[in-house]
Amino acid sequence: MSATSPANCPPRPVAAAARQAGAGSRQPRRPGRFLAATALACGLCLGVAACSQDTPEKTTSSAAPPATGTAPAAKAAPADPQTKRARRILVVGDSLSISLGEQLEHVFSGTPGIDMSRDGQRSTGLSRPELLDWPARLQELAAAAAPDVAVIMLGANDAMPMTAPDGSRTYFENPAWAEVYAAKARELVEICRRANPAAAVYWVGVPAMGEASLAAGVKQINAALAAMCATAGCQFIATEAAFSDPEGRFARHARDAATGDAVPLRTADGVHLTETGSKLLAGVVLRVLADREQLPPLAGLEELRLLARDLRPIPDDSRPQNRDTPVKPQKTVRPGKKTYAVRSGDTFLTIAKRLGIDPGDLAAVNPGVDSRRLSIGQTLRLPAKR
Incomplete structure (x- = not known):
């Protein structure tokens, strides 16, 4: 919006004054009318300058919020918890x-x-x-x-x-x-x-x-x-x-x-x-x-x-079985000659992993042992190698 827009400054008859000035140039020059026209032009200039100085204050206070999301109305809503x-x-x-x-x-x-x-x-x-x-x-x-x-x-x-x-x-x-x-x-x-x-x-x-x-x-x-x-x-x-x-x-x-x-x-x-x-x-x-x-x-x-x-x-x-593959019979697990002393935190599973044996075989050769109640230093039998 320009500084001389009707929304910011009272209308002023600039075009009419120009037409009057043009008409006066075709008449014999008279000092009185010339001085009056000069005073009118100066007044118009001062009025426009005054309106231009007032415009920024009015724009800042009354302008609509921009559409960029930076205005208070465009602030993000509080995040949903x-x-x-x-x-x-x-x-x-x-x-x-x-x-x-x-x-x-x-x-x-x-x-x-x-x-x-x-x-x-x-x-x-x-x-x-x-x-x-x-x-x-x-x-x-x-x-x-x-x-x-x-x-x-x-x-x-x-x-x-x-x-x-x-x-x-x-x-x-x-x-x-x-x-x-x-x-x-x-x-x-x-x-x-x-x-x-x-x-x-x-x-x-x-x-x-x-x-x-x-x-x-x-x-x-x-x-x-x-x-x-x-x-x-x-x-x-x-x-x-x-x-x-x-x-x-x-x-x-x-x-x-x-x-x-x-x-x-x-x-x-x-x-x-x-x-x-x-x-x-x-x-x-x-x-x-x-x-x-x-x-x-x-x-x-x-x-x-x-x-x-x-x-x-x-x-x-x-599960579907491959008929070309014979089912191997289960082998009997036999205890070996070696034993193992239980350590802190041991279970049948961790012992089997550490020794590379099957945990089921370890349980089979220690039938009277409760795997949930192992004691530190307890001796376990180990299965024989297959």
């Missing part, structure tokens, strides 16, 4: 959490507004502070990340006695074990909340296990964790059904409903997960997180959710 909750995601736990964390990291990698970090430690748990003190470790991680969403997966290694600060032990078979274990798990939830009072905490349950005694222990551990979450305000994500056949038994394979193929879910040890099994676990977790945390629509996220929907665990004997 539900949207902010999923900004910082922390995934922690044992070796199974490593498989989960890798898949989640693949989904969220490069996603604007989501900052994910993870820390998985093999062979660790709440009952084995000599390997890793998880409350101390999580306190360090939570202080650094202040997570909006914390995903914890611990329990696969916890079918063992719980040791109190005074050195007393509560054995796994003791009815009081569940309460002691739940109290230790609740401590991790509280650590996350101290770092961020609004943090959403999810505890991922342990999937079904191949070894019978470990499978029974997992059910007790999951029950204790689910009960803890119900009172501590965290969300328990059950995974046993996703890795069990229709009869509730451990499933090593699943059938993909989309392709009809039988695919492996678990590795040979009956504990850890294949690539497909890792994706299934992540799909089960994301099925809960995506809706509750309002995660943005991501191609990888939807792929895992669909995979979790389509994979149907099947009994091992339902």
Whole structure:
């Protein structure tokens, strides 16, 4: 808008004055009229200058806000707290959490507004502070990340006695074990909340296990964790059904409903997960997180959710057998001449891994030994080499 616009200055007869000045030039010059015209022109100039000086003040106070988003009316609305909750995601736990964390990291990698970090430690748990003190470790991680969403997966290694600060032990078979274990798990939830009072905490349950005694222990551990979450305000994500056949038994394979193929879910040890099994676990977790945390629509996220929907665990004997391959008869496990002295934190699984033997063979040659109640220095027989 110009400085002489009608919106900013009273109208002035400039054109009319010019016409009058032009008409006067064709008449004989008269000093009086010449002086009057000169005075009128000077008055017009002074009036225009005065109007031009007033214009900036009026423009600043009455101009409409610009359309660039910098005006007060265009300020961004306060962020929805539900949207902010999923900004910082922390995934922690044992070796199974490593498989989960890798898949989640693949989904969220490069996603604007989501900052994910993870820390998985093999062979660790709440009952084995000599390997890793998880409350101390999580306190360090939570202080650094202040997570909006914390995903914890611990329990696969916890079918063992719980040791109190005074050195007393509560054995796994003791009815009081569940309460002691739940109290230790609740401590991790509280650590996350101290770092961020609004943090959403999810505890991922342990999937079904191949070894019978470990499978029974997992059910007790999951029950204790689910009960803890119900009172501590965290969300328990059950995974046993996703890795069990229709009869509730451990499933090593699943059938993909989309392709009809039988695919492996678990590795040979009956504990850890294949690539497909890792994706299934992540799909089960994301099925809960995506809706509750309002995660943005991501191609990888939807792929895992669909995979979790389509994979149907099947009994091992339902897999098609290659008729050209004869079934090998089971060999009898014989004890060897060597023995092993139990160390701190040992289980049948860790001993078998360290020595390169089958954990089932180790259990077979030590039939009277409870793998959940090993004592330091206890002597175990080792199986003979096949």
